[in-house]
Structures are given as structure tokens and as C-alpha cells.
Amino acid sequence: MVPMVPVTPTVPMPIAVADLDLDGLDGKVLSFRCVDDDMTGEVHALVRLRGRPIGTVLGRVPPGADPAATLAALARERLAGHRKPPPETYRDLPRTSVVVATRDRAGQLARALGSLLDQDHPDYEIVVVDNAPRTDATRALVERKYPGIRYVREDVPGLATAHNRGIAAADGAVLAFTDDDVVADPHWLTALTAPFADDPRIGCVTGLILPARLRTPAQILLESHGGFAKGFTPRTWDPARPPADQPLFPFTAGSFGSGANMAFRATALKGVGGFDPATGTGTPARGGDDLYAFVRVLAAGHRLHYTPDALVRHHHRETWQDLRDQAYGYGAGLTAYLTALAVRHPALLPALLARLPRGLAHARVMTAAREARETQPTGVPGEHGAHSHPWPRSLSRLERRGMLYGPVGYARARLRHSRSEAR
Incomplete structure (x- = not known):
């Protein structure tokens, strides 16, 4: 019998972060900047059209290649068909x-x-x-x-x-x-x-x-x-x-x-x-x-x-x-804020309870989709939120534990704040 060998998860290499501004997807490069000044390995670039953010792309710049030209070509391929944002018009901006x-x-x-x-x-x-x-x-x-x-x-x-x-x-x-x-x-x-x-x-x-x-x-x-x-x-x-x-x-x-x-x-x-x-x-x-x-x-x-x-x-x-x-903290903050609404604004509670059945059904669908992604092979983030790295179940469990703690944490925070005000 062949002994089982533990599989070590692939550790992603550092990814450079860049900012690429184009004069339209088919236009020239207006500006390019590597935010952290390191172009080794993969590059995650924000793509702008005349300053307006429209998406992100991830690509590898070959040795000796022009990083701006390489990423611009990738942007034209990945973001093809993206409409140019309308011109900005601003009224008097508020103080x-x-x-x-x-x-x-x-x-x-x-x-x-x-x-x-x-x-x-x-x-x-x-x-x-x-x-x-x-x-x-x-x-x-x-x-x-x-x-x-x-x-x-x-x-x-x-x-x-x-x-x-x-x-x-x-x-x-x-x-x-x-x-x-x-x-x-x-x-x-x-x-x-x-x-x-x-x-x-x-x-x-x-x-x-x-x-x-x-x-x-x-x-x-x-x-x-x-x-x-x-x-x-x-x-x-x-x-x-x-x-x-x-x-x-x-x-x-x-x-x-x-x-x-x-x-x-x-x-x-x-x-x-x-x-x-x-x-x-x-x-x-x-x-x-x-x-x-x-x-x-x-x-x-x-x-x-x-x-x-x-x-x-x-x-x-x-x-x-x-x-x-x-x-x-995400889990705790979620249920803490819901507890805050219920405690401080009980008039909102009927609306929340009325929405729960549909909301829980929607949450089950989303949870199943995320758990399915946990089995995907390791990758790197390309377009924003691509879920290309498997999300560890341990983090999901921690988030759920935080959700159970949130109401308790909120009660403790209210008590601590009331004591602070009494001093």
C-alpha cells in the first residue's frame, strides 16, 4: 500500500500592483505606474479610460518586455466591449x-x-x-x-x-x-x-x-x-x-x-x-x-x-x-450591527423578520457556491473578485463563530460605553 503523502498548498508568489490609463481600449497608453515599484512575477493592474476606473487585469510581463504595452494588450482582450464612461460633469461641490x-x-x-x-x-x-x-x-x-x-x-x-x-x-x-x-x-x-x-x-x-x-x-x-x-x-x-x-x-x-x-x-x-x-x-x-x-x-x-x-x-x-x-471580526460585526438595529430601533425588526425566509434561501445558494469554489485549484486574482484561490474552510468557520459572538460583543460594548459615559 502506497503511504499517503500530505499535499502542501501552493503558496502564491508576490504580485505587483500597477495603474494603467488608456485613451480608450483601442487608444494609446496615457500613463502607467507600478504602485509598489516591483515588476517581478505577476502584475495586477487597474485599468482606466481617461482616468476613469473600468476594471482590473492580471498578467505576467516577460523579461525585457514593455510592461505598459503588455498590460494594455491584455486589457484590450479582457475588457473588450466595455463602454467608455460618459464625460464627468460636476456642479458646485459641497464643502x-x-x-x-x-x-x-x-x-x-x-x-x-x-x-x-x-x-x-x-x-x-x-x-x-x-x-x-x-x-x-x-x-x-x-x-x-x-x-x-x-x-x-x-x-x-x-x-x-x-x-x-x-x-x-x-x-x-x-x-x-x-x-x-x-x-x-x-x-x-x-x-x-x-x-x-x-x-x-x-x-x-x-x-x-x-x-x-x-x-x-x-x-x-x-x-x-x-x-x-x-x-x-x-x-x-x-x-x-x-x-x-x-x-x-x-x-x-x-x-x-x-x-x-x-x-x-x-x-x-x-x-x-x-x-x-x-x-x-x-x-x-x-x-x-x-x-x-x-x-x-x-x-x-x-x-x-x-x-x-x-x-x-x-x-x-x-x-x-x-x-x-x-x-x-466580519462575522461578529455583521450580527453586532443587526443586534444594534434591533435594540436601538425595534421598529425595524418586523421588516427584518419579514425578509428572513427569502434572505436565508438566498444565503444558502451563495454559501453553496462559495464552498464549491473552495475545491478549485489555486490560482491568482485576475478580474476583481475572481475567487481564484480556494477559500479555507477554517476561515468560514471563524466567520460563523464570529456571527454567534456578535450579539454578546455588542452587549459588552454597550455596557463598557455606558460606564465610560458615567465617569
Whole structure:
């Protein structure tokens, strides 16, 4: 009998990240930049048409070949038939406050602030919220290097509490939020805030999040399964016209966007009471602060719009343990935000319960599809969210365990927050 030999999973090689701008799919290359300055192995390229993101491609650049020409040829093949985005027309853009919450990550924050100061938006401010800091490094960075940026401190830990502190300090008609581990495209804030001028019923806008680096297996696996992005097709959700493809709408908040790239009309966000301070990273709830805000704004009758033109690049966590923590946190944040809605806004509970049967049936179909993909051979991420790496069942189990914990975490976070307020 031949002994069984354990099969070691193929470890993906690092993937370079690039940005390719074309003058139409059949046009010339307008610009090409390798984001992490390393063109070895595979290259994952964002493709733009005259600055507008339309998709991603993955290809190998042969030794001695022109990387821009190679990837442009691949883009013409993979994205053939893609329509050129219509010309951008912007009305007067609203005064905007960009809120960045951070905790003891001055090095990453400096990189993010550099990109935020390079925005082409005509009227905005930046507010840095230093959340429960253990050192004065963030204050020193902002005050010495960025005197034009507003610095505020929030000693109660938690992302939602920090964001609420930023809301109180901000003066913009639109409140934009991003993280300290992103690099914002120069056109990010303009694209993110333009929909508010175009449609007075829009209460929230989210944007495209792509990886800044794909150097580790954890980063590649996350991006292969979609990462944080929501695709390259603009979409508007209207509570007056629930979408047929989302049986749990508006409770399918994860499909709307992510907290690293979101903006709210100030009156809409303040009108629903801001973020729930018992949600978010930095609390026992582990997450769900952005999901809670999305649903609250939609439930109040506002529209939510997603635009791929508003781009930030996110520095994904690098290690396997980071990915495990992230999977658990996603599950916990999901049920924590649903618990927050049930506790703080019980009038929404009948609508949620009425949608559950169709929603559960839809979830079973999606789960079966993902488990089928787990048996696929290892590959690399090509077009966004291609699921070309098998998703480990251990991460799915961690996500489910997080979902069981979420209500408990939310209860603990509420108790901790109430004690903080009583001091």
C-alpha cells in the first residue's frame, strides 16, 4: 500500500500592483505606474479610460518586455466591449470634511494624509481623530508636519466613537470617512462628493477600494475573494424601490460599501444619530459601525450611491493571523450591527423578520457556491473578485463563530460605553 503523502498548498508568489490609463481600449497608453515599484512575477493592474476606473487585469510581463504595452494588450482582450464612461460633469461641490480616525500608527497616517492633501476637491478640510492613544506620536506628527489639519483627541476607544467625535468637530455639508491605512486617488474626494450635488435625496456615497500591495499570501487570498471593492458599475439603492436581487434589503449592508471609503450628507448622518458607539473595531463588537450607518440612512428614506470613480488603495493586513482575525471580526460585526438595529430601533425588526425566509434561501445558494469554489485549484486574482484561490474552510468557520459572538460583543460594548459615559 502506497503511504499517503500530505499535499502542501501552493503558496502564491508576490504580485505587483500597477495603474494603467488608456485613451480608450483601442487608444494609446496615457500613463502607467507600478504602485509598489516591483515588476517581478505577476502584475495586477487597474485599468482606466481617461482616468476613469473600468476594471482590473492580471498578467505576467516577460523579461525585457514593455510592461505598459503588455498590460494594455491584455486589457484590450479582457475588457473588450466595455463602454467608455460618459464625460464627468460636476456642479458646485459641497464643502466637505474628511475624518480620519487613527490609533498609534503615525507612520501609516502620514502616508494617508499625504494623499488626502493632494485632492483636487476645491473646498475641504481634514480632521484627524486620535483615538485612545498610548503615545503622543500622532499629535506630534499633525502639529509639526501638517499644521493645516485639525487634530482632535477621543479617549474612549472604538472606531464609531472616534467617528462621532470627528462629526462633532467637522464643519462640512458632507462628511467623508477613510482609514489611516489607505492612499487616496487625487480625484477621490471630488468623485465621492459629486453625487450629493447631483441628487438631493442621496444620503450616503461609497467608493472603490483596491489593494495597495499584494505581497503576501494573506493579501492575495483576500483580494482573490473580492477584498473590499464592490466592482466597477455605479449603482444607486433607493428605499422606495427595493432591489429584486437583494431579498434582505436594506439589511444587506455589506454590499453597499466599506467604512474605508464612505461619505454622508451631514444632515442625514446627524439626523439618524451618527454611528452607534457600541459598534466598530476597538470595541468588543469588533465591527459593524459602517453597516449600521448605511442601514440607518436608508431606513430614514435616503438613497445610497456607489461609484467606482472614488478610488482609494488599501494596505491589506499581511499575515495569516491578521486574516483569521478579520474573518472572525466580519462575522461578529455583521450580527453586532443587526443586534444594534434591533435594540436601538425595534421598529425595524418586523421588516427584518419579514425578509428572513427569502434572505436565508438566498444565503444558502451563495454559501453553496462559495464552498464549491473552495475545491478549485489555486490560482491568482485576475478580474476583481475572481475567487481564484480556494477559500479555507477554517476561515468560514471563524466567520460563523464570529456571527454567534456578535450579539454578546455588542452587549459588552454597550455596557463598557455606558460606564465610560458615567465617569
